[in-house]
Amino acid sequence: MTAGTTDQADGSGVLQASGGIIEVRCPADGRIVGRVPDLGAAGVQAAAKQLRAAQPAWEALGPEGRAKHMRNFLDWILDNEANLVGIMQEESGKSWGDAALEVSMAVDLINYYSGHAAEFLADRKVPSWGASGLTKKLRVFARPHQLVGMITPWNGPLGGPMLDGVAALMAGAAVLFKPSEVTPLTWAEATRGWLEDLGAPPVLANVTGGPEAGAAVVDEVDMIMFTGSTRTGRKIAARAGERLIPCSLELGGKDPMVVLSDADIDRASSAAAWGGMWNSGQICISVERVYVEAPVYDEFVAKVTDKVKNLRQGMDPDGSFTTDIGAMCTPAQLDIVEKHVNDAVAKGARVLTGGKRAEDGQFFEPTVLVDVDHSMLCMRDETFGPTLPIMKVDSEQEAVRLANDSRYGLSASVWSRSRSRADRIARQIEAGAVNVNNVMMSTFQLTIPMSGWKESGVGSRSGGAAGMLKFCRQQSVVSERIHLRSEPHWYPYVPKKSELQAKMVRFLGAHDWRRRLGRTPKR
Numbered sequence: 192m193t194a195g196t197t198d199q200a201d202g203s204g205v206l207q208a209s210g211g212i213i214e215v216r217c218p219a220d221g222r223i224v225g226r227v228p229d230l231g232a233a234g235v236q237a238a239a240k241q242l243r244a245a246q247p248a249w250e251a252l253g254p255e256g257r258a259k260h261m262r263n264f265l266d267w268i269l270d271n272e273a274n275l276v277g278i279m280q281e282e283s284g285k286s287w288g289d290a291a292l293e294v295s296m297a298v299d300l301i302n303y304y305s306g307h308a309a310e311f312l313a314d315r316k317v318p319s320w321g322a323s324g325l326t327k328k329l330r331v332f333a334r335p336h337q338l339v340g341m342i343t344p345w346n347g348p349l350g351g352p353m354l355d356g357v358a359a360l361m362a363g364a365a366v367l368f369k370p371s372e373v374t375p376l377t378w379a380e381a382t383r384g385w386l387e388d389l390g391a392p393p394v395l396a397n398v399t400g401g402p403e404a405g406a407a408v409v410d411e412v413d414m415i416m417f418t419g420s421t422r423t424g425r426k427i428a429a430r431a432g433e434r435l436i437p438c439s440l441e442l443g444g445k446d447p448m449v450v451l452s453d454a455d456i457d458r459a460s461s462a463a464a465w466g467g468m469w470n471s472g473q474i475c476i477s478v479e480r481v482y483v484e485a486p487v488y489d490e491f492v493a494k495v496t497d498k499v500k501n502l503r504q505g506m507d508p509d510g511s512f513t514t515d516i517g518a519m520c521t522p523a524q525l526d527i528v529e530k531h532v533n534d535a536v537a538k539g540a541r542v543l544t545g546g547k548r549a550e551d552g553q554f555f556e557p558t559v560l561v562d563v564d565h566s567m568l569c570m571r572d573e574t575f576g577p578t579l580p581i582m583k584v585d586s587e588q589e590a591v592r593l594a595n596d597s598r599y600g601l602s603a604s605v606w607s608r609s610r611s612r613a614d615r616i617a618r619q620i621e622a623g624a625v626n627v628n629n630v631m632m633s634t635f636q637l638t639i640p641m642s643g644w645k646e647s648g649v650g651s652r653s654g655g656a657a658g659m660l661k662f663c664r665q666q667s668v669v670s671e672r673i674h675l676r677s678e679p680h681w682y683p684y685v686p687k688k689s690e691l692q693a694k695m696v697r698f699l700g701a702h703d704w705r706r707r708l709g710r711t712p713k714r
């Protein structure tokens with residue numbers, strides 16, 4: 192970030208910066224590929240004011256009205272696909288293939304939430320219960336939080352904001368986005384498309400900036416949705432607690448892959464290569480550690496090493512799909528990966544392929560490590576890089592024990608040809624999602640919840656209606672089915688009426704005849 196001032200518009204509708212410019216560099220070659228203003232707390236406050244002013248009309252459009260805008264946005268994304276993927280690639284150093292997957296996420300999210308919003312947000316009729324509910328009609332209305340804040344990390348410049356942003360907007364909220372200062376360009380362009388090219392209602396703002404702007408977002412909004420590190424998540428939860436606003440946290444992970452002796456090793460080894468290396472391992476749900484039962488260990492290690500060795504690394508030309516794996520997004524993340532690999536080797540691990548950073552660009556070679564154990568950083572802390580540490584285990588019990596020996600609990604995978612065996616393991620794993628004979632897929636199933644257990648998060652995203660209702664306040668509405676001049680429990684208390692009521696409570700509520708009839712117990 193360099194000092195300076197700017198009056199550059201960034202598509203957020205907020206024109207003045209608080210005094211800094213963020214330079215964005217391509218991790219593959221160090222080129223400056225863009226600049227955005229650091230809008231700071233003042234930018235956040237100005238954006239919040241504008242968003243609050245625009246939200247009531249957006250809510251009044253109803254789900255179908257909002258869906259029209261959202262589908263226009265989908266059309267715009269598809270029409271601008273190459274440009275968006277290109278920006279994403281330049282600011283993150285991803286391979287074209289890795290970056291392109293974020294567009295398919297965006298399309299899926301918009302179609303799902305715009306297609307289901309009317310159903311998810313419909314007034315819910317609830318049956319009454321008990322004597323007091325006999326004459327009552329019960330409903331629950333879903334009323335959006337007016338302003339939702341969304342703070343996102345650098346690993347998914349388009350997919351990150353879309354994952355929760357589409358649901359919140361379709362719920363009728365206005366959304367103040369604060370993308371990562373490392374990769375702010377893609378979402379700035381998407382926001383520009385929404386506001387300028389489409390002329391859609393100004394209910395989303397992209398406020399660029401660093402931690403200070405992020406902290407200001409938590410201070411301004413009615414609900415905060417945070418995706419990022421556990422370290423920052425704790426700070427956000429503490430501030431949300433002080434302000435008494437709801438917060439939803441999607442944090443770090445250390446996902447285990449458990450390969451049992453009856454697994455399809457060809458498929459499992461391909462999944463490990465993709466699940467460990469996708470986006471250079473910079474995804475919360477990547478395969479971070481592997482436990483393989485002894486009978487298939489050698490075969491698995493040989494196959495996965497061969498597949499990882501053959502991955503093509505580099506930032507490929509636009510639209511060419513000629514590399515598999517790109518760069519590390521930040522120098523700090525590259526350092527962490529190197530530290531984890533060096534720590535493992537110093538403690539006795541062997542590198543079967545990869546193992547070091549490239550001389551040019553922020554690349555770390557796709558790496559397979561064996562002879563690892565839980566004294567090593569690579570098995571305990573989030574690496575968030577292209578490494579696959581593999582450990583041999585003697586039994587499924589040992590695999591489960593090691594898989595659960597972690598402060599994280601985001602997701603996991605279990606590999607077995609036996610459905611009952613896989614389910615048995617899944618039920619013992621301490622993680623919010625388990626993929627059986629697959630990796631990472633749970634996150635892309637919008638009908639099931641993604642919830643981080645332990646230090647991986649608070650609350651959940653997706654999960655059908657729940658993924659949208661989390662951005663709403665539930666309003667219970669009780670109305671009268673029949674018109675009574677008074678209720679039996681209202682004033683004045685009159686002996687006969689009150690005694691009759693007490694008898695009714697006994698008669699209807701007690702579980703035996705003595706108590707129902709109010710008889711005293713025999714001594």
Ligand code: NAD
Nearest residue numbers: 343344345370371401402405406419420423441442443475
């Ligand atoms: P980070 O926590 O450093 O930053 C995330 C965002 O928080 C950035 O926009 C940053 O500017 C902002 N921020 C930093 N300090 C803040 C503060 N005090 N108050 C408010 N905002 C603040 O995370 P990162 O390094 O950008 O991303 C990597 C992490 O994100 C990894 O741990 C990864 O596992 C996690 N992640 C989780 C998920 C998930 O869904 N569970 C998805 C992607 C990434």
